[in-house]
Amino acid sequence: MIEFDLPAISQFVDEHVIPLEPLLLSQQWSELNSALSRIRKKVKYQNWWPTHPELKPMPLYHMGLLSEIVGRSPLGHYAFGFQAPDIGNMELLEQFGSAELKNKWLRPLKLGDIRSCFAMTEPNNPGSNPTLLSTTAEIKNDQWVINGHKWFTTSADGAQFMIVMAITDPSAPKHLRASMILVPADTPGMKLIRNIPVMGHSGHGYFSHGEIEFKDCHIPVNNLIGKAGQGFKLAQHRLGPGRIHHCMRWIGVANRCFDLMCKHVKNRQITDQQVLADQALIQAKVADAYTSIQAARALVLNTAKHIDDTNFEATRFNISMIKFHCADMLQKVINHSLQCLGSAGMSDDHIIAYFYREERAATIYDGPNEVHQLSLAKQILKSY
Numbered sequence: 001m002i003e004f005d006l007p008a009i010s011q012f013v014d015e016h017v018i019p020l021e022p023l024l025l026s027q028q029w030s031e032l033n034s035a036l037s038r039i040r041k042k043v044k045y046q047n048w049w050p051t052h053p054e055l056k057p058m059p060l061y062h063m064g065l066l067s068e069i070v071g072r073s074p075l076g077h078y079a080f081g082f083q084a085p086d087i088g089n090m091e092l093l094e095q096f097g098s099a100e101l102k103n104k105w106l107r108p109l110k111l112g113d114i115r116s117c118f119a120m121t122e123p124n125n126p127g128s129n130p131t132l133l134s135t136t137a138e139i140k141n142d143q144w145v146i147n148g149h150k151w152f153t154t155s156a157d158g159a160q161f162m163i164v165m166a167i168t169d170p171s172a173p174k175h176l177r178a179s180m181i182l183v184p185a186d187t188p189g190m191k192l193i194r195n196i197p198v199m200g201h202s203g204h205g206y207f208s209h210g211e212i213e214f215k216d217c218h219i220p221v222n223n224l225i226g227k228a229g230q231g232f233k234l235a236q237h238r239l240g241p242g243r244i245h246h247c248m249r250w251i252g253v254a255n256r257c258f259d260l261m262c263k264h265v266k267n268r269q270i271t272d273q274q275v276l277a278d279q280a281l282i283q284a285k286v287a288d289a290y291t292s293i294q295a296a297r298a299l300v301l302n303t304a305k306h307i308d309d310t311n312f313e314a315t316r317f318n319i320s321m322i323k324f325h326c327a328d329m330l331q332k333v334i335n336h337s338l339q340c341l342g343s344a345g346m347s348d349d350h351i352i353a354y355f356y357r358e359e360r361a362a363t364i365y366d367g368p369n370e371v372h373q374l375s376l377a378k379q380i381l382k383s384y
């Protein structure tokens with residue numbers, strides 16, 4: 001098992017990754033991409049590239065600790081090569097991909113040489129219930145022919161391949177109707193219609209959400225991941241470890257916002273005699289944010305350990321808990337922090353405004369919070 005030097009990585013993030021954030025905030029995409037390439041070389045040189053194909057996969061617990069540290073910057077996961085949705089696709093191909101798919105797509109993905117995306121959600125169906133899809137894949141002349149419409153496909157812009165969830169057997173029971181198929185980006189019939197504008201920003205490359213159209217898109221039958229009809233099961237597997245990565249990243253974001261808030265309130269003079277930190281109402285926010293972060297952190301690390309010791313199936317209960325608990329914690333901490341910074345917090349010059357905008361989606365993707373609350377409550381109430 002590899003053991004990373006987490007304090008050294010934390011220092012690296014402070015010295016090399018956080019200084020690149022102005023390029024992201026001012027949307028200087030080509031400068032940002034070049035700078036990220038340089039940083040990635042440094043990360044690899046230090047042997048800190050967690051998904052390197054020659055390394056044994058790290059336990060989720062350790063991956064979680066790394067995610068927390070690098071998650072303090074929105075660029076951290078990109079610098080270390082385990083950003084969503086690539087990391088989820090790596091875990092999926094590792095477990096369910098054929099030797100051919102692994103060799104052609106997984107290896108370069110793990111090395112950070114190519115990028116990928118994951119297309120499940122559709123504009124005309126509820127993403128909260130992935131058994132309801134309209135995109136179809138039929139076998140004709142030994143090829144899958146895909147037709148349909150997807151959106152919010154994160155990082156589709158510039159990705160070399162996409163994993164598409166499509167209905168392959170409409171007459172099967174609802175959990176066995178869909179399959180996952182790997183679609184290379186240059187395949188005729190697949191079109192990126194646009195990068196969807198999100199809260200005033202259209203994004204670019206990694207930082208984009210695509211709307212995609214499939215019209216008679218022909219794909220080799222061997223590009224099926226797992227077996228036909230396993231799409232729903234694979235989606236659950238993909239999202240299990242993914243929730244640990246997201247939740248620990250969110251804890252990193254919350255720590256960063258908390259830190260910025262505390263530094264600001266200690267220095268912001270509000271009368272001749274007092275700074276903001278002297279106010280009881282501000283102190284309550286500090287105590288509330290700190291406790292919320294620590295509680296979320298303990299819950300996620302406990303869940304990661306449980307997955308490492310057992311398996312994903314045995315940990316579904318905890319995974320639902322951490323998803324909505326951490327997403328709610330994140331909204332609260334970012335909001336407290338923005339409030340304490342006042343107008344500076346609202347400014348697009350500032351990382352807090354970026355987090356406020358970008359991380360609002362945490363309660364929606366990877367299963368909306370309500371869906372996890374329902375699933376958890378049902379499991380709890382079974383025992384009464």
Ligand SMILES: Cc1cc2nc3c(=O)[nH]c(=O)nc-3n(C[C@H](O)[C@H](O)[C@H](O)COP(=O)(O)OP(=O)(O)OC[C@H]3O[C@@H](n4cnc5c(N)ncnc54)[C@H](O)[C@@H]3O)c2cc1C
Nearest residue numbers: 118119120121126127128152153154361364365366368370
């Ligand atoms: C920034 C961002 C990135 C994303 N990236 C990807 C991606 O890479 N690939 C991909 O396939 N998808 C992606 N998505 C889509 C995401 O997974 C879906 O938005 C999510 O599954 C919810 O689906 P929906 O938007 O269709 O909402 P709906 O299913 O229409 O639900 C709308 C709202 O209703 C509420 N709700 C839903 N079900 C229930 C219920 N049973 N009880 C009570 N309330 C309920 C929830 O509040 C939910 O937000 C992304 C979304 C965002 C915002």
